[in-house]
Amino acid sequence: MSDEGCYIQISKDERGPGRSYRRLLSEKPPSKITVTDIAEGCGVTVPTFYNHFKDKYSLIVWTYINDSTKIMGKIGTDGYEWKDTLLDALRYFSATATSSSAHSPTSTARPSS
Helix, strand or coil: CCHHHHHHHHHHCCCCHHHHHHHHHCCCCHHHCCHHHHHHHHCCCHHHHHHHCCCHHHHHHHHHHHHHHHHHCCCCCCCCCHHHHHHHHHHHHHHHHHHHHCCCCCCCCCCCC
């Protein structure tokens, strides 16, 4: 099997690395997510992950590009207009930002009176 075929198979798999990363993101902060976590979550080995992605950051970029392309690809189908695309993109990036910021440290210190 060619490298490209394997890449397509992994990317379209229901438990692909992008989905694995998103699921992990709801459980812990991005800095704590490892390639091993991602690989185990989608049923591939770490070497297989590295056959397709340089590191977890290249997976993150690929995931955003892939998801954005899917949203943009809907324009003009079944009455789907550019306004719908904009709203879907805003919802997508808002949900993604919410997931990643859910584990951001917040200050609990209160200003003194």
